[in-house]
Amino acid sequence: MESIEERILAGLDDEQRQVATTLTGPLCVLAGAGTGKTRAITHRIAYGVHSGVYQPGQVLAVTFTARAAGEMRSRLRDLGAGGVQARTFHAAALRQLQYFWPQAIGGELPGIVDYKAPLLTEAARRLRLNTDRASIRDLASEIEWAKVSMLTPEGYVAAATAADRGEPGGLDPITISRLFQAYEDVKTDRRYIDFEDVLLLTVGILDDDPRVAASVRDQYRHFVVDEYQDVSPLQQRILDLWLGGREELCVVGDSSQTIYSFTGATPRHLLEFTTRHPQAQVVKLVRDYRSTPQVVSLANRLLAARRPEPGVPDRNVSWPTPLELIAQRDNGPAPEYTECKDDDAEAAHVAARIRDLIASGVPAAEIAVLYRTNGQSEAYEQALSALGIGYLLRGGERFFQRREVRDGILQLRAASRTPAEESVPQLTRDILASLGYTSAAPSGGGAVREKWESLAALVALAEELSEARSGGETPFTLRDFVSELEERSASQHAPTVQGVTLASLHSAKGLEWDAVFLVGLSEGLMPISFADDQAGYDEERRLLYVGITRARKHLSLSWSLARTAGGRAHRRPSRYLDGLRPPGSGRTQAKPVTARRKLAAPATCRVCGTTLSAAAERKLNRCRNCPAGYDEAVFEGLRSWRLNIAQENSIPAFVIFTDATLMAIAEANPADINALAQISGVGRSKLEKYGEDVLGILGQGDGPA
Incomplete structure (x- = not known):
C-alpha cells in the first residue's frame, strides 16, 4: 500500500x-x-x-x-x-507584537490606523503646508517607502536624493522629511501606529x-x-x-x-x-503547466527583447538573466493583436470577443480584462453591460462583505449545529435556497443576478472542498465547511464568482484565467508616462510579462490610436510590442511619448491638459486614464453603498449613480448638500433620495440611513 x-x-x-x-x-x-x-x-x-x-x-x-x-x-x-x-x-x-507587547513594553498595544490620509493632513496643517487629496496620497506612499526602507525622518533626505525620488506631492525632500516627522508626532499624540510600525x-x-x-x-x-x-x-x-x-x-x-x-x-x-x-x-x-506554447513563447520573447533605452538614465541598473519557460501544455491559438481607432472602439471590440468566447463555452469567470490604470475600467464596464455580460471589479466590494454572503454563512453556521445525513454540497444548496439560490441562473442581470452568483459561488466552493477532502480519515462536515468560510472571510480568500474580471495588471499578480485581454497597450500607458529611467522601463516590461503569463490559452493584446471617437490619432503602440507582433497589426515603430502641452480651453483635463470630449471625462474634469484625485477608500465606500442600495431595491447599480458620478463626488468631497448638488449627475430626486447617505460616507453628515 x-x-x-x-x-x-x-x-x-x-x-x-x-x-x-x-x-x-x-x-x-x-x-x-x-x-x-x-x-x-x-x-x-x-x-x-x-x-x-x-x-x-x-x-x-x-x-x-x-x-x-x-x-x-x-x-x-x-x-x-x-x-x-x-x-x-x-x-x-x-500576532507576535500583540502577544509580547505587554511584557516587553507594558500596557495595551496602540490602535492601528487603516489610512494615513487623516493623520498626514493633520501633520501638514501643523506645518502650514498646502495639500490636496492627490498630494496626500502621494506623500503617504512616499512615507511608506521610507519606512519599509528603514529610514528615519533625519535619514530620509540623503536616501531620497540618492534614489532620485523626485518631489512626491510637489514637495522637496527636506519638506517631506519635516512632514514625515510631524506625521510621527501626530501618531504619538493620538496613540496610533500604522502598518509599517507593526514591522x-x-x-x-x-x-x-x-x-x-x-x-x-x-x-x-x-x-x-x-x-x-x-x-x-x-x-x-x-x-x-x-x-x-x-x-x-x-x-x-x-x-x-x-x-x-x-x-x-x-x-x-x-x-x-x-x-x-x-x-x-x-x-x-521552468516547466510551465499553465500556458500554451504560444503564450509561453511570447512571454519568453518579451523578456529576451529587453535592451537599454536610449537617452534615459540607467543608474547602473542590472538585468538578471530571466528564466526561460518551457511549455508543457498542448498547442493553442496564437495571440491576437488588434489596433483600434479609439478607446470606445477598443472596449467594444474586446466585449464582442468576450461574448464569442462565452458562446463557445469559456466560462465568464475564466476571462479577464487587464489594464495599466484603474481609470481605464469604465469603458469596459459600459461595453460589457451593453452586451449583457456580467463582470466584477477586482478591488471593488469584497465578497464576504456582501449581504447575501453574510446571511448565507449565518444560516450555514446555524444548520451546522444539527447532525445531517446529506452531503455538504446538498446541504448547502438546500440551505441557500431560502435566500434565492436555484440550480439554474436567473435570466437577465442586475442585483438579482449578482445575488445569485454570490450564492452559486458558495455552492461551488462546497462542492470543490467536499471533493478535495473526501479521502480524509474523517468525513467532511458542514461544520468543517463553515470553519473554512470563516477563515477565508478573515483572509479575504474569496471563491470564484461568475463574471468577467476587470483588474489592473498589478492586482492580477498571482491569478490566472483561460482567456486574458491586455488592453490599452499604447505608449504613455505601457510603459506608463512617468517611467523616466531604465529601472522604470524595465519594471513596466516585467509588468507586461506578468499580464501575459496570466493567460492559460487565449491571449489578446490591443491598443487604440486615439482617446476619443474622432480624436487625433496621435497614439503609438507600446514599444514592447516591436518585433513581437506580426507585420500589418499596426505601426512598426514606437517612440517615447513627450509631455503634452496644457491647452487653454474651457473643457481640459486638469492633470495633462488634453481637451475633453467624453461626457464622463468632462464630469471628472480629467482624462479617463489620468491619475485620479480622490481617496480610493472613499470611492470604494461609495461603490459598496451603491451596491447595497441596488440589491435592496432590485435595480441596476448605475441607475443610482454611474461610476463617473461617484468618482466626481469622491474627488470633489462636497461639504454639504448644496455643494453635492453642483456635481454633474446629482439631480434633485437623487439628492433627496441619497444625499444624506453620500455625505455620511464622505464624513460630512450623520451617515447612511
Whole structure:
C-alpha cells in the first residue's frame, strides 16, 4: 500500500520533487510563472510534516497577500498539514507584537490606523503646508517607502536624493522629511501606529529583548518565504531576526516578476541569496503547466527583447538573466493583436470577443480584462453591460462583505449545529435556497443576478472542498465547511464568482484565467508616462510579462490610436510590442511619448491638459486614464453603498449613480448638500433620495440611513 509520503510526492515533476524532498538547510527556488511553485512548497512542507522532520507548529510559511496565505493554508489542510502557520509578514508580526507587547513594553498595544490620509493632513496643517487629496496620497506612499526602507525622518533626505525620488506631492525632500516627522508626532499624540510600525516595532522588540527573540526562535524552526523577489529591506530584517543566524530557510521567487519596486520591494535579496548563504541549494522550476506554447513563447520573447533605452538614465541598473519557460501544455491559438481607432472602439471590440468566447463555452469567470490604470475600467464596464455580460471589479466590494454572503454563512453556521445525513454540497444548496439560490441562473442581470452568483459561488466552493477532502480519515462536515468560510472571510480568500474580471495588471499578480485581454497597450500607458529611467522601463516590461503569463490559452493584446471617437490619432503602440507582433497589426515603430502641452480651453483635463470630449471625462474634469484625485477608500465606500442600495431595491447599480458620478463626488468631497448638488449627475430626486447617505460616507453628515 502506498504511504502518505509517497502520495504527497506523486504527480510532482523532477524539479518539484527535488524541492519537496530538500527539507533542511537553505534552499532557493527560482520559479517561473505557471511552474507550480505553490504546489512544490506546500508538498515540501507536508512531506516534512508526515516524514517527521517538521513539527507542524514550528513551521512558518510567509507570503505577501492574505488571499495567498489563505490558499496556502487550505492546500496544507488538504495535504494533512493543517497545523502549519501560513501568514503575511504583517499578520505574523502583528500576532507576535500583540502577544509580547505587554511584557516587553507594558500596557495595551496602540490602535492601528487603516489610512494615513487623516493623520498626514493633520501633520501638514501643523506645518502650514498646502495639500490636496492627490498630494496626500502621494506623500503617504512616499512615507511608506521610507519606512519599509528603514529610514528615519533625519535619514530620509540623503536616501531620497540618492534614489532620485523626485518631489512626491510637489514637495522637496527636506519638506517631506519635516512632514514625515510631524506625521510621527501626530501618531504619538493620538496613540496610533500604522502598518509599517507593526514591522518596525516587532523588529525593535526582537532586537532589544533577548527573551522575546529566544521565545520566537524556539516557536518557529523552519521558514518558507514565497514571492521573495518582493521582500523589502524591513521585511528582510524581521526575517533575519526570526532566523537568528539559523539557515532553515526556503525562499521562492522570480526576479522577472518584480513589479512592486515603488513600494520598496527589491529582488536584491533573491539575487544575492547564495552569497549570503553559500551552502544554499538552488532549484529552478521552468516547466510551465499553465500556458500554451504560444503564450509561453511570447512571454519568453518579451523578456529576451529587453535592451537599454536610449537617452534615459540607467543608474547602473542590472538585468538578471530571466528564466526561460518551457511549455508543457498542448498547442493553442496564437495571440491576437488588434489596433483600434479609439478607446470606445477598443472596449467594444474586446466585449464582442468576450461574448464569442462565452458562446463557445469559456466560462465568464475564466476571462479577464487587464489594464495599466484603474481609470481605464469604465469603458469596459459600459461595453460589457451593453452586451449583457456580467463582470466584477477586482478591488471593488469584497465578497464576504456582501449581504447575501453574510446571511448565507449565518444560516450555514446555524444548520451546522444539527447532525445531517446529506452531503455538504446538498446541504448547502438546500440551505441557500431560502435566500434565492436555484440550480439554474436567473435570466437577465442586475442585483438579482449578482445575488445569485454570490450564492452559486458558495455552492461551488462546497462542492470543490467536499471533493478535495473526501479521502480524509474523517468525513467532511458542514461544520468543517463553515470553519473554512470563516477563515477565508478573515483572509479575504474569496471563491470564484461568475463574471468577467476587470483588474489592473498589478492586482492580477498571482491569478490566472483561460482567456486574458491586455488592453490599452499604447505608449504613455505601457510603459506608463512617468517611467523616466531604465529601472522604470524595465519594471513596466516585467509588468507586461506578468499580464501575459496570466493567460492559460487565449491571449489578446490591443491598443487604440486615439482617446476619443474622432480624436487625433496621435497614439503609438507600446514599444514592447516591436518585433513581437506580426507585420500589418499596426505601426512598426514606437517612440517615447513627450509631455503634452496644457491647452487653454474651457473643457481640459486638469492633470495633462488634453481637451475633453467624453461626457464622463468632462464630469471628472480629467482624462479617463489620468491619475485620479480622490481617496480610493472613499470611492470604494461609495461603490459598496451603491451596491447595497441596488440589491435592496432590485435595480441596476448605475441607475443610482454611474461610476463617473461617484468618482466626481469622491474627488470633489462636497461639504454639504448644496455643494453635492453642483456635481454633474446629482439631480434633485437623487439628492433627496441619497444625499444624506453620500455625505455620511464622505464624513460630512450623520451617515447612511
